[in-house]
Amino acid sequence: MHFALISKILGLLLVVFSFTMMPPVAVAYLYRDGSEGPFLVSFSISMLLGLALWLPFFRQRAELQVRDGFLVVTLFWSVLGVIGALPMLISEAVPVGFTDAVFESVSGLTTTGATVLSGLDELPKSMLFYRQQLQWLGGMGVIVLAVAILPMLGIGGMQLYKAEIPGPMKESKLTPRIAETAKALWYVYLAITIACALAYWLAGMTLFDAICHSFSTVSTGGFSTHDASMAYWNSTPIDIIATAFMLIGGISFALHFAVWRGKTLLAYMRDPECRFFLGLMLLYMLMVGGGLLVFGIHEAPGEATRHAAFQVASFGTGTGLTSTNAAAWPGYIPLLLVFTSFIGGCAGSTAAGMKVVRAALVFRHSIRELRRLIYPNGVFALRFGKHVVNDRVLQAVWGFVGVYITLSVIFTLLFTMTGMDLTTAVSAVAASINNLGVGIGQVGGGFANITDEAKWMMTVLMLLGRLEIFTFLVLFTPLFWRQ
Amino acid sequence: MHFALISKILGLLLVVFSFTMMPPVAVAYLYRDGSEGPFLVSFSISMLLGLALWLPFFRQRAELQVRDGFLVVTLFWSVLGVIGALPMLISEAVPVGFTDAVFESVSGLTTTGATVLSGLDELPKSMLFYRQQLQWLGGMGVIVLAVAILPMLGIGGMQLYKAEIPGPMKESKLTPRIAETAKALWYVYLAITIACALAYWLAGMTLFDAICHSFSTVSTGGFSTHDASMAYWNSTPIDIIATAFMLIGGISFALHFAVWRGKTLLAYMRDPECRFFLGLMLLYMLMVGGGLLVFGIHEAPGEATRHAAFQVASFGTGTGLTSTNAAAWPGYIPLLLVFTSFIGGCAGSTAAGMKVVRAALVFRHSIRELRRLIYPNGVFALRFGKHVVNDRVLQAVWGFVGVYITLSVIFTLLFTMTGMDLTTAVSAVAASINNLGVGIGQVGGGFANITDEAKWMMTVLMLLGRLEIFTFLVLFTPLFWRQ
Ligand SMILES: [K+]
Numbered sequence: 001m002h003f004a005l006i007s008k009i010l011g012l013l014l015v016v017f018s019f020t021m022m023p024p025v026a027v028a029y030l031y032r033d034g035s036e037g038p039f040l041v042s043f044s045i046s047m048l049l050g051l052a053l054w055l056p057f058f059r060q061r062a063e064l065q066v067r068d069g070f071l072v073v074t075l076f077w078s079v080l081g082v083i084g085a086l087p088m089l090i091s092e093a094v095p096v097g098f099t100d101a102v103f104e105s106v107s108g109l110t111t112t113g114a115t116v117l118s119g120l121d122e123l124p125k126s127m128l129f130y131r132q133q134l135q136w137l138g139g140m141g142v143i144v145l146a147v148a149i150l151p152m153l154g155i156g157g158m159q160l161y162k163a164e165i166p167g168p169m170k171e172s173k174l175t176p177r178i179a180e181t182a183k184a185l186w187y188v189y190l191a192i193t194i195a196c197a198l199a200y201w202l203a204g205m206t207l208f209d210a211i212c213h214s215f216s217t218v219s220t221g222g223f224s225t226h227d228a229s230m231a232y233w234n235s236t237p238i239d240i241i242a243t244a245f246m247l248i249g250g251i252s253f254a255l256h257f258a259v260w261r262g263k264t265l266l267a268y269m270r271d272p273e274c275r276f277f278l279g280l281m282l283l284y285m286l287m288v289g290g291g292l293l294v295f296g297i298h299e300a301p302g303e304a305t306r307h308a309a310f311q312v313a314s315f316g317t318g319t320g321l322t323s324t325n326a327a328a329w330p331g332y333i334p335l336l337l338v339f340t341s342f343i344g345g346c347a348g349s350t351a352a353g354m355k356v357v358r359a360a361l362v363f364r365h366s367i368r369e370l371r372r373l374i375y376p377n378g379v380f381a382l383r384f385g386k387h388v389v390n391d392r393v394l395q396a397v398w399g400f401v402g403v404y405i406t407l408s409v410i411f412t413l414l415f416t417m418t419g420m421d422l423t424t425a426v427s428a429v430a431a432s433i434n435n436l437g438v439g440i441g442q443v444g445g446g447f448a449n450i451t452d453e454a455k456w457m458m459t460v461l462m463l464l465g466r467l468e469i470f471t472f473l474v475l476f477t478p479l480f481w482r483q
Numbered sequence: 484m485h486f487a488l489i490s491k492i493l494g495l496l497l498v499v500f501s502f503t504m505m506p507p508v509a510v511a512y513l514y515r516d517g518s519e520g521p522f523l524v525s526f527s528i529s530m531l532l533g534l535a536l537w538l539p540f541f542r543q544r545a546e547l548q549v550r551d552g553f554l555v556v557t558l559f560w561s562v563l564g565v566i567g568a569l570p571m572l573i574s575e576a577v578p579v580g581f582t583d584a585v586f587e588s589v590s591g592l593t594t595t596g597a598t599v600l601s602g603l604d605e606l607p608k609s610m611l612f613y614r615q616q617l618q619w620l621g622g623m624g625v626i627v628l629a630v631a632i633l634p635m636l637g638i639g640g641m642q643l644y645k646a647e648i649p650g651p652m653k654e655s656k657l658t659p660r661i662a663e664t665a666k667a668l669w670y671v672y673l674a675i676t677i678a679c680a681l682a683y684w685l686a687g688m689t690l691f692d693a694i695c696h697s698f699s700t701v702s703t704g705g706f707s708t709h710d711a712s713m714a715y716w717n718s719t720p721i722d723i724i725a726t727a728f729m730l731i732g733g734i735s736f737a738l739h740f741a742v743w744r745g746k747t748l749l750a751y752m753r754d755p756e757c758r759f760f761l762g763l764m765l766l767y768m769l770m771v772g773g774g775l776l777v778f779g780i781h782e783a784p785g786e787a788t789r790h791a792a793f794q795v796a797s798f799g800t801g802t803g804l805t806s807t808n809a810a811a812w813p814g815y816i817p818l819l820l821v822f823t824s825f826i827g828g829c830a831g832s833t834a835a836g837m838k839v840v841r842a843a844l845v846f847r848h849s850i851r852e853l854r855r856l857i858y859p860n861g862v863f864a865l866r867f868g869k870h871v872v873n874d875r876v877l878q879a880v881w882g883f884v885g886v887y888i889t890l891s892v893i894f895t896l897l898f899t900m901t902g903m904d905l906t907t908a909v910s911a912v913a914a915s916i917n918n919l920g921v922g923i924g925q926v927g928g929g930f931a932n933i934t935d936e937a938k939w940m941m942t943v944l945m946l947l948g949r950l951e952i953f954t955f956l957v958l959f960t961p962l963f964w965r966q
C-alpha cells in the first residue's frame with residue numbers, strides 16, 4: 001500500500017472539495033440569508049486538512065496501483081461524507097447533531113437523497129443550494145467511479161466494460177486515464193444538467209429551484225428544496241421533464257458520450273443494457289399504471305400515466321423525487337416500486353442498485369441453465385450485445401448479486417431489531433443500499449424519527465451501495481492488508 | 484418423449500398408491516370411527532385410473548430417458564396431489580371443497596404441512612392417520628427424488644452428488660438404479676421412523692399419536708393430530724425428541740445410510756454439508772435463544788434453550804411443528820425463523836428450501852470473489868469437502884438460487900395483491916416454496932382464511948419447491964417439447 005501517495009491524493013481531493021463551499025457562500029450573499037459563516041469555516045477546515053495531508057508528500061511520484069484504488073475510493077466517499085457534514089453541523093439554522101449531519105451529508109454525496117430534515121422551505125437558500133450541490137458532485141463522482149475505476153478494479157463483473165472506457169487505454173496506470181475519462185464525462189454531465197435546468201425554468205420553476213432540481217434530477221439524487229418535493233408544483237410539464245431526466249440519469253454516461261460523439265440517437269437502441277432498462281421501465285409503468293386505474297386512484301388514464309411514469313422513473317432509477325404521495329398508494333404498488341430499486345439503473349449511470357446489466361446477465365444465465373437441463377451436452381454461449389460474456393465475468397456478477405441480496409436480508413433483520421415493522425425495514429434497506437432515498441411504511445415521511453443505530457446502519461449501507469459493496473468489503477479482509 | 488412408457492409408469496404408481504388407502508381403512512375399523520367409506524372409494528378410483536393408464540402399455544419395454552424424468556416426476560407429485568385429495572373431498576367429517584382438499588393433500592405429499600383445517604382433535608382417527616401418512620410417503624418420495632433422480636437430471640448443481648448415490652451406477656438407465664437406491668434408503672427411513680415413534684411413545688404419547696407424529700417429524704412435514712401441535716403435550720422430553728428427529732430429517736439420508744453401513748457417527752462430522760448445517764442451526768439457536776432472554780420471554784435459560792432449539796430446528800428444516808406460539812415472539816425473531824427456512828436442510832434430506840450445500844457454495848464463492856479482487860490473476864479452486872467444485876456445477880447452483888429468489892420476490896408481490904400485508908406475504912411464500920408449512924402474521928393461525936387465489940398460488944409453490952423449481956419450470960419451455 002502506498003500510504004504516502006494515498007495521503008497526497010486524499011489531501012488534493014480535500015483541497016479541491018473545499019472550493020465547493022464557495023458557491024453556497026455566493027448564494028448566501030446573493031440572497032442575503034446571512035448563512036455564509038458555516039461555509040467559510042468549513043472551507044477553512046477542509047482546506048487546512050487537505051494541505052496537511054498533501055504538502056508532506058507533494059513530491060511523491062509513485063504510480064497508483066489497482067489495489068490502492070479500493071482504499072482511495074472508500075476513503076474519498078467516507079472522508080468527504082464527514083467533511084461535507086460540517087456546514088450543517090455548524091449552522092444554527094439546521095437543527096442537527098453529528099449523527100444527523102453525517103447522515104444527511106453522506107445521503108447527499110452518495111446521491112441517496114434520504115433526509116432527516118423537515119421544514120426545508122424555511123431553510124436558508126445557501127444551505128438548500130449546498131445540499132443539492134452535494135448530490136450533483138456525488139453524481140459526477142460516481143460516474144467517474146463507475147466508468148473509469150470499477151472496470152479496472154474488476155468489481156462485480158464490471159471488467160465487461162473495460163474496452164468501452166473513453167480516453168486512452170493504459171491498464172497499469174490509473175491516473176492519466178481517470179483524468180481523461182473524467183474530462184470527457186464532465187462535459188456530458190454538465191450539458192445534460194444545463195438542459196435539465198433550462199427545461200425546469202421554462203416550465204415555470206424559479207431559476208434557483210430549476211438549477212437546484214436539475215442537480216438532484218440528473219444525479220438521480222432526489223433532494224428537493226421543498227418538503228413536498230416535485231408535488232410542490234403539481235405541474236404536468238415539470239413532472240414530464242423530471243421523468244425524462246431521471247431516465248437519462250439512469251442510463252450510462254459513457255453511452256450518452258457515445259451518442260454525442262456519434263450524433264445518432266440510435267446508439268441508445270443498439271446498447272443491450274439500455275434496451276433492457278427501458279423495457280423494464282415500460283413493464284413497471286404498465287403494472288403501476290394498471291394498478292392505479294384498477295384501484296381507482298386516478299380515473300383519468302392521463303393522470304394515471306403521468307404519476308405511474310414519474311414514480312417508476314423515480315424508484316426505478318433510485319432518484320426518490322415524488323410527484324404525489326406514492327407511499328399511500330394501495331396494496332402492492334409501493335412494494336413493487338421499492339423492489340424496482342434493487343435492480344436500479346444502468347452501469348455507468350448515476351443510479352445505484354444492482355444494475356440492469358447484472359440483472360440481465362442473471363436472467364439470461366437462468367434461461368441458459370434451463371436449456372442445459374434439456375441438452376446437458378449442449379454448448380450455449382452467453383451473449384450480451386456484441387460481447388460473449390466469459391465465465392469469469394459471470395462469476396463476478398453472481399458473487400456481487402449474492403452478497404448484495406444477503407446483505408439486504410441481514411440488514412432487514414437488523415432494522416427490525418431497532419423496532420421497525422417489516423415493510424419499513426425493507427424500505428429502509430432499499431432507501432440506503434440502493435441509494436433510493438425515499439421510504440414507505442413508517443418512513444414514508446422521512447427518516448428523522450428512526451433510532452440513531454438505524455441511522456448509522458443506513459449511512460453504512462449508503463456507502464456500501466454507492467461503492468458497489470466490494471470496494472468497501474474488501475478492506476475488511478486480512479488478505480487485503482497482507483504485504 | 485415416450486408417452487406410452489410415461490403412462491405405464493404413472494399407472495403403476497397409481498396402482499401402488501391406491502394400496503396406501505388401506506392402512507386408514509384399518510385404523511377406521513380399529514377405532515370404529517365409521518370413516519372407512521371415503522378411503523375405499525378413493526382406493527377404487529385410484530386403482531381403476533392406474534389400471535387404465537397401465538394396462539394398455541404393460542408390454543412397453545423402452546428405457547426411461549433422462550429427459551422423460553422431468554415429466555414423470557412432475558406428473559407423479561401433481562397427480563398424486565389431486566388423487567390424494569379424494570378421501571377429504573368425499574368424507575363428510577372434513578368440511579372442505581376442491582381447493583381446500585387439493586391444498587391439504589399437496590401440502591401433505593410435499594411435506595409442507597400447511598393446513599386449512601381446524602378442529603383436528605375432533606376429526607376421525609382414520610382421517611388424521613391418512614394426513615400423517617401422506618407426509619411420510621411424501622418424505623420417502625422426496626428422498627428418492629433427491630438422492631437418485633435429481634443428480635442425474637443435473638438440477639441446480641446436484642450432479643455434484645452423482646458419485647455418492649448408493650446402488651449400481653448406470654448413467655443412461657434410470658430404472659434399475661432408482662429401484663436399488665430406493666430400497667437402500669427405504670430401510671434407513673423406516674428404521675429412523677420406528678426409532679422416533681418409540682421415543683415419542685416412551686415419552687408419554689399414545690401409540691397412535693407417537694406413530695402419527697413420527698411420520699410428520701422424520702419427513703419434516705409438520706402435520707399434527709392436534710390443533711396445538713406439539714404444544715398439546717407441553718413436555719420437555721417430547722420437545723427434545725422432536726428437535727433431534729427434525730434435525731435428523733434435515734440431514735441427507737444418503738449420509739445416514741453411509742453412517743449405518745460404516746458404523747461410525749464420525750461420518751456426520753466429516754461431511755462438509757452436514758457440518759455447515761449443524762453450524763447454521765447452532766448460530767440460529769444462539770440468535771433466537773439470546774433474543775428470548777433479552778426480551779424476557781423466558782426467564783429461565785433452560786426454557787429459552789428448549790424453545791429456541793425446537794423452533795430453530797422446526798423452521799430451519801422446514802418442518803413446521805410448534806412447541807409454543809413462536810409467531811407471537813417479539814420483533815425480529817419470527818422473521819429470522821421464517822428466513823432460515825429459505826436455506827433449509829441438506830440435499831438428500833426430507834427438508835426443502837434452497838439447501839445448505841447451495842448456500843455454502845454461494846458463500847464460499849463470494850469469499851473467493853473477494854480474494855480475486857485482491858489477486859486478479861490468482862487461481863482459487865472452490866473446494867467442498869473432498870470435491871473440487873467445477874464451474875459447471877457452480878453455474879447450475881447460481882441459476883437455481885437466482886430463480887428461487889426471483890420467484891420468491893414475484894410471489895411475495897402477488898400475495899400482497901390478494902390483500903396480505905408484507906409480513907404475511909413473505910410468510911406465505913416461505914411456508915409454500917420452502918415447504919415450511921407454518922406461518923406468521925395474518926397466517927400465524929393457519930391458511931384457512933386466505934383467498935382461493937392465494938391457496939392455488941401456494942399449492943403451485945409447494946410443488947415448485949418440492950420439485951426443486953427447475954423440474955417443473957423446464958416443462959414450460961418450448962425447447963423441452965421440441966422433438
Ligand atoms: K436517490
Ligand SMILES: [K+]
Pocket residue numbers: 594595596703704705801802803918919920
Ligand atoms: K414442513
